[in-house]
Amino acid sequence: MWEWLNTNAGAVQAVAAGVSAFVAWKLVALTRRYVDLTGILAESAKQQVEIAKLQAQTAKDIHEATRRQQKLVEDAKAQAERQLSSMAAKYLAALAGLSSQTIAPSALQALPRISTQDLDTFSQAAIQANVKPDDADAAASGLSWLAGLQERVAVSQNSQQFSQAETTMYSKTVRNVRESLRKLTNFRPASEEY
Missing domain, CATH: 1.20.120 (Four Helix Bundle (Hemerythrin (Met), subunit A))
Known part of the structure; x- marks a missing residue:
């Protein structure tokens, strides 16, 4: 087998280079997919933070409106x-x-x-x-x-x-x-x- 590998060393190197290139290309594609998914997750997290801020502001507004309404009721009373x-x-x-x-x-x-x-x-x-x-x-x-x-x-x-x-x-x-x-x-x- 060593003899065959020595005789076909150029071809083996070419095949190895092709497999290496394919694996590198697949690794680049997977890395790109990972980057895209990470970007989507980051955007989703950002949206969740914005929603949480809106919910907090809404809760604050509701609390303030309730407090004002209570004050109006107390004043009317x-x-x-x-x-x-x-x-x-x-x-x-x-x-x-x-x-x-x-x-x-x-x-x-x-x-x-x-x-x-x-x-x-x-x-x-x-x-x-x-x-x-x-x-x-x-x-x-x-x-x-x-x-x-x-x-x-x-x-x-x-x-x-x-x-x-x-x-x-x-x-x-x-x-x-x-x-x-x-x-x-x-x-x-x-x-x-x-």
């Missing part, structure tokens, strides 16, 4: 609490001159007009302020009843005669409205009739 307290104080002051024992038509006529719109505003402020519904509802219901009595006295031409049931209802209503309004404000009138 605080404003509603102030409005409710102010309205409760106004009604307490107005009711200070009413006796809770007997119906005095002149005192009812002297009260500021309690309008449906005022009662709606009062109820909406109570809802936004998230106060105990029983207190706000009791105050609004009692004020509505007093508004009806106030209207009845205003349209009456002659002196009013009130039944015992109306007088009892009036007494309970005035006391309940005052009690409910006191729970909604820190204001206390200088003097109240009982």
